[in-house]
Amino acid sequence: MEDGQDAKIVVDGLNAWYGSVQALRDVSLTILDRKVTAVIGPSGCGKSTFIRCLNRMHEVAPHTRVQGKVTLDGQDIYAPGVDPVTIRRRVGMVFQRPNPFPTMSIFDNVAAGLKLGGLAPKAYLADIVEKALRQAALWDEVKYMLKRNGTALSGGQQQRLCIARALAVEPEVLLMDEPCSALDPITTLAIEELLQELSREYTIIIVTHNMQQAARVSDKAAFLFMGEDRTGFLVEYGDTKEIFTNPKDPRTEGYITGRFG
């Protein structure tokens, strides 16, 4: 592969079910290291399910099932003996609505993952929290109020707090499920800018309904769609520039130009 085009996650023939309902069929693609990959597609096409399969979060819901292969740096994350907790530490997640732990201070929110995992000696905790808050571009706004409750922050600050919490455990991949859908446009642009910064160190996969956002922030884009049976599948995957100027598949064209979906 070209320089800077190394595979981080390879998905091969991925299928996912909720009970007897199949949510994803035969998805195969390669996520590149330290790039931003956007996952787009209409509601219910399996975008969130897809990224939840990448850190074994899908199986947390009851009656779910996954089939197919997902490798992280060549390691099969579904192989017997692989600890899902370790995978989830390496592949962190940020959700749609900012969800800071309501009873915890800003500091403790960021430190939560480290404490739970027993990952950091107390002496380094403050350093790690500061580093994570700096990476999330929140440090300057909260450095004098670390003891205050996380919910006292604005929506955009709370989302950056959640990003800091995810970064504190030093993941390699960051999954983001519509991280800006609850935020105003200016805050959204601030998060987008942050993604660009973070992609120097982290592999980022972002699910978004906002196609302009996908076009703005990502290097690669995957378009998922669903058939009559409501099972999602991959229609097209490629360079974002290509997808938004000259998509190969008429269904991608129809969706991104707003003709259907």
Place this chain on the structure above:
Amino acid sequence: MTRALLEKQLQEIQDEVLELGGMVERAILGSIETLKKQDLEMAQLIITEDVAINQKRFHIEERCIQLMATQQPVASDLRQIVAMIHIIVDLERMADHAEGIAKITLLIGKEPLIKPLIDIPRMAQKGVEMLRRSLEAFTQRNVEAAKGISEEDDEVDALYDQVYRELLVLMLQDPRIIQRATYLIWVAHNLERIADRVTNICERVVFTATGHMVEMNVSKY
């Protein structure tokens, strides 16, 4: 989900591009007509009307920019808009060539033409016909037609060669006509450039239809 507003505006702008094309056609044919008839008043009119063509071009460009800003077009919609922005520039420049021919008509004034005009009107006819078909190919996103039209530029080049050689011979025979013969070479050159710009439109047809930017039939001039 539909994009009724975007589609309506794209259609309206495309119609305006065709209107501009019609104005340019009339300017080209009119300029040759004024030259043939040595009608200085009509030449002046063509020069004045070029202002309207320029305004039309800016008006279309403005609509394209507004549409991009308000509707965020992507993929084939975006390619169509970008192509139209390029096409109107080529159309406007073609009209400038027609205006150039009108100005040469004024320079020649009432001095008799050194020869009856045969190949020059032929070049104009050919160029205008190529222009008309290239815009039709654009509205139909017809790649094959566009490729064919761009090939026809060779015919205009051949006519230019013929005019040039003929006038050169006449100048050698009678140096007193050098100035007037040179004016006619300028006219032929303007027409040759018009056909080249049709090739640019053909390139935009291919881009709109396929997303590929290809250089088509590079003119020998």
